[in-house]
Amino acid sequence: MNARTLTALLRKELLMMKRNPIVPRLIVAMPVLVMLIIPLVATLDVKDVGVAVVDNDRTELSRRMVADMEASEYLHITGCYARHDEALRQMENGRADVIVSIPEDYQKDWTSGKKPRLAVEANGVDAMKGTLGAQYAARAAARSLTQWQAERGIGLPAAESNTMNLYNPTLNFRNYMIPALMVVLLIIVCGFLPTLNLVGEKEAGTIEAMNVTPVGKLEFVLSKLIPYWAVGLLIVTVGMLIGWLVYGLVPEGSVGSIYLAAILFSLVMSGLGVAIANRSATILQSIFVMFAFIVVFQLMGGLFTPIASMPRWAQGITYALPPRYFIEIMRAVYLKGATPADLAVQYVALAGFALLLSLAAAATYRRRD
């Protein structure tokens, strides 16, 4: 290990990166754009569910139910219809997600001690919005009924349970997404940049000029990995700043534990990138291979869909995906204030992958064919 050679190589990488017309801008602009736009658009919160009401009762109780649903922040009433097929048409043309039908003599039946039922139908095309929307509508109606009964002294008020969301008290999907978006950024930037850099050297022929010098394998590979630690840290810093300034979200835990995980994960991604580049002859080839990894990382790493709801076999696979651990660390540190000691398993796993992929990067680098 020759420190002087490594310094010279790192200086070369930094100068080239600085003079590249795209890369420095990408490193700053990409986190800014992703952090500003994606949390606003990629939301899984179900809001604004359209409810079409078929009111066959037309009494005080039924009108109150409609008013209460309209008052809910999640629901809006698209209209009250006399016939079911009119409401169904609203669903067919996309205005309503849920149809609530109030049967005839609904109020009268409750007064006389019977237990009539509402019919709630959900649009299954957008399954998530439909099912959640139906629940919201049913809950709002049930609340109106309970209140109405209490006021009249009929029936016992049902035991109400209150759910409180710990760690993300407002259950804001953004708070769940923001730490994960930084993971996405590191996957893309620290995965692609070293790959493109190294295959670029192959295509330009400069790698051969290097291979014929006495430059050490280790120094050369490190010169391709170390700059991306710096890039990874920069991205995480920009991400955290935007999270704080724009969304008011600051990590509950220490910033240091986030940086530690980011360094390890940058090494994982750039090690993978260098290993892929070593085995690719052209930029196109390397991009395809890297992309295959990134798709699996994004879709199976627990970014958008919880790992716990995947099938068993798929959950098994996720243990082999480094982003899984980084995402767990980011969310736990951001939302729960976890410390590296609490997350020892995840940190050790990330460190293991970092070591393994750095070794793979060095092992696949051939100075002679």
Add this chain to the structure above:
Amino acid sequence: MNKETVLSVKDLTKRFGNFTAVDRITFQVMKGEIFGFLGANGAGKTTAMRMLCGLSYPTSGSGTVAGYDIVRQAEEIKRHIGYMSQRFSLYEGLTVWENLRLFATIYGMPARQIRERSDEVFGALGMKDMRNALVKDIPLGWKQRLAFTAATLHSPDIVFLDEPTGGVDPATRRKFWEMIYKASSEGMTVFVTTHYLDEAEYCNRISIMVDGQIKALDTPAGLKEEYHATTMDEVFRTVARNAKRPG
């Protein structure tokens, strides 16, 4: 022979599958010599040179370069040679000076010596005002001279030049050869592949490769005599007449 050998190979062979790119070549190069390595495109020149530089494993055969074994001591060889590839291969995004500094540092030259030697070379080449120009912005002829400088700044025992003057005009090629003569006069051995036959005349000795084999090896004058030719061009055409590989 009163001169010492810096390069010596015996039965050097490289096969890619069924294709024998280099077929049992045997020759020596003496210290301070300008050795021309001629051959049509695809004759196996570059492959042979890559084996000599430690970039490629020989399939069979043996040899030494600068006193080190080409099979087992490739990394040692790399410390004692310079190499300028056919594809111009300095970093286009770095300046002239940054490129020289990078390569010289890798060869372990002390920082002060790098500065002194490069000032000297810039002065001699009249490149002083190009020092801080990006390599991608300078003309090809200058790039080639710069690549030669980067390959020789650390005073290697032998420098390998793979078609160093491709694509430039005769005057520029002439200037490049002046650099080669200067290096050779200072005791550096120069191993150069080319397919410009006028350049072959500048070499002390030349070998002509055809279909992976060395078919002729002598001084330019000796070859002309042997093949009853007046120019190297005629010699080359006679030797390469029976080539099977398409050029």
